[in-house]
Amino acid sequence: MSDRQAARQAHRAREFEAFVAGAAGRLLHAATLLTAEAPDANPRARRLLTHALAHTYAHWDRLHGEDPYDRARQFLAGRFARAIWHQYGVFGRARTDPRSPLAALAPQERLILVLRLYEGVAEQQTAALLGLPIERVHTVCDRATATMLHPARPAAPRAVGTKVAPS
Template sequence: MRERQASHGARRDREFAAFVAGAAGRLLHTATLLTAEAPNANPRARHLLTRALAHTYASWDRLRGEDPYVRTRAYLATRFAHRAWHQYGALGRARPHPGSPLADLVPQERLIVVLRLYEGVAEEQTAALLGLPTERVHALCDRATATLLHPPRPATPAVTGAKAAAS
């Protein structure tokens, strides 16, 4: 009995290790896009990915034919959405890295853009995953895409009194 359990555990570990070897890079990039951190300095993305992979590992035997990548990505997205309020919302502790291509987007817009455009998740699936109406997902994706295509201009420095009088 113990031998069979050990064999099952070893097989499970090999399967999970193979999954991580194939999927971790893309999932880390997804998490980095979500957190809008620099690719080489992304502790929040790494923490988010570690939690998602741990969750997938814990439920590995219950996947029953379900794609582990989809399960991990869904956990990553919902965990990010849940924590975004605390990290980026009213408390505003974590700011996006200015060099991130998605730095101009709010967390919800980043989440939808990453799922829809980078991960290729259908609008209806994104809406179901996030518990939003499909129309809201569509509107947020459109607004985020417009922001990415036409980023806000940097603020110009204010003209001081002496300079204004000289003009």
Template sequence: MRDRQLSRGARRAREFEAFVAGAAGRLLHAATLLTAEAPDASPRARRLLTLALAHTYAHWDRLHGEDPYDCARQYLASRFARTTWHQYGAFGRARPDPRSPLAVLTPRERLILVLRLYEGVAEEQAAALLGLPTERVHTICDRATATLLHPPRPAPPRTVGREVAPS
């Protein structure tokens, strides 16, 4: 009995290690896009990834044929949404790194854009995951895409001060 448990535990560990070897890079990239951190300095993204992988490992035996990547991605997205809500209020703006390609987007826009375009999640699934109507997800995704394609122009520098003397 004890040998069977050890064998099962070793098999579980090998399966999970193989999953992490194949999926961690893509999940880290998704987390880095979500947090809008620089790719070379992404502590929040790494924490999100660690939490998502720990959650997936904890539920490994209960997946029963479900895709572990989908489980990890769902946890990553929901954890990002929850943390952003609590830290910044109603998907408030964190201070993204200007080197991030998605820095101009709000956290909600980043979340929906990453789920829809980078991860290929259907609108209906993204809406269900986030608790939003499908139309709202569609609108936010369109707005985020338009913002990335046509970024807002920086405000012109304001000149202070030189008054023209009357002639």
């Protein structure tokens, strides 16, 4: 390897390390919200982050002015969507932690809510990234937001000695 190649690789590594230092925390938080794991126990989110960063590093030289954070976020969201589809079906439920603020949402609702509200991705971009109609993204985001703002209340306990009418 020539000195020029070694210098180029060292520069690439420094650039990527600087990117990771600035972006990994936010990407991990987004992944933790997607997986609905507790912030202190999030192995699936960490695995998603690792894959997204590895993919971004593999394509680092081909970004050509493209935002590496955007590329990593796209990969993270796409990988999460595919994993949910393959494991649980499009409307399936994944394991969630009750300590997660988004545990009450379905995976697709979490994905759209995180992209739209936490990451600030436009409705059109979210729809294109997920291969959904814009109207569907809008509807799912509205439903997820309503669920978060007005969570279902737990059933009230019955008074002792009352009978339940047969159905």
